[in-house]
Amino acid sequence: MFLNPITWPKGKQSAASITFDIDADSLIRAARPEDAELRLQAISMGRYGPTVAVPRILQTYRRLGLTQTFFMPAWVMEQYPATVEAILKDGHEIGHHSWCHEDPMEHSDAHEADLFERALEVHVHMTGRAPRGYRAPVYSLTPKMVDRLIAHGFLYDSSMMADDLPYLVESAAGSLIEMPPHWGTDDWPPFAHFAEIDYLMPVRAPSDGVRAFAEEFDAMHEAGGFWMPVLHPFLTGRPARWREMEKLIERALSTGQVWFAPMEEIATHAAAMRDHLRCEKIN
Numbered sequence: 001m002f003l004n005p006i007t008w009p010k011g012k013q014s015a016a017s018i019t020f021d022i023d024a025d026s027l028i029r030a031a032r033p034e035d036a037e038l039r040l041q042a043i044s045m046g047r048y049g050p051t052v053a054v055p056r057i058l059q060t061y062r063r064l065g066l067t068q069t070f071f072m073p074a075w076v077m078e079q080y081p082a083t084v085e086a087i088l089k090d091g092h093e094i095g096h097h098s099w100c101h102e103d104p105m106e107h108s109d110a111h112e113a114d115l116f117e118r119a120l121e122v123h124v125h126m127t128g129r130a131p132r133g134y135r136a137p138v139y140s141l142t143p144k145m146v147d148r149l150i151a152h153g154f155l156y157d158s159s160m161m162a163d164d165l166p167y168l169v170e171s172a173a174g175s176l177i178e179m180p181p182h183w184g185t186d187d188w189p190p191f192a193h194f195a196e197i198d199y200l201m202p203v204r205a206p207s208d209g210v211r212a213f214a215e216e217f218d219a220m221h222e223a224g225g226f227w228m229p230v231l232h233p234f235l236t237g238r239p240a241r242w243r244e245m246e247k248l249i250e251r252a253l254s255t256g257q258v259w260f261a262p263m264e265e266i267a268t269h270a271a272a273m274r275d276h277l278r279c280e281k282i283n
């Protein structure tokens, strides 16, 4: 099934990491900086994530004994310190997700480097350590950003889509592990409706949206692969959708054959098998 299969620890058949990008109101502030303060509907839709949905998600993880990964823009971390504290208290990982959801394509490289490092400082200050993983806003990763991640010793990125399983990315600066997302396991297409940023998709029923993620899980599990939903608390953390996700996670756990772990652990496992990984060279 896979070109370069990976064997998982503890004899598990497949690996899984549920990732939540806590963008909150950084989305509207990045998209409409000139008047975001006036757009209370968009701000409130974002604020629902860290304040209402994340506590619900953490409660489920505690009940099921899971530690997982959250990606946060540093501006969001500063605005919602209690959310950061609650995530860390339960032992979850927080990855780098830009300063305030700015698209690396839209800034000069020098400005992007400043914002990236400013965000790193917030991570170190608030979490006591440098993040090991990065996901670019809207997956908008650039070759310069890959080099920057490598220069800062990042273990993994999670923005590129060249394989099903974790793979190695090599650039002139060195290498890192890529933990590939794809649109079939992202909750924007089924659940987002965001007029202020011109994202107008028909919203699917909770069971329909999550069924797509379930089919992705089933195929990956059967083949011994890696399942990584890319979710957003303000979308999938709502009661009906999260109830469907809980049922899916419970079903995955009931097999006893899925290695659920934070991204950092799975990337570390992949890095230990680097000679067996598929390698993609950029620049």
Ligand SMILES: [Zn+2]
Pocket: 021, 022, 023, 097, 101, 136, 137, 138
């Ligand atoms: Zn994001």
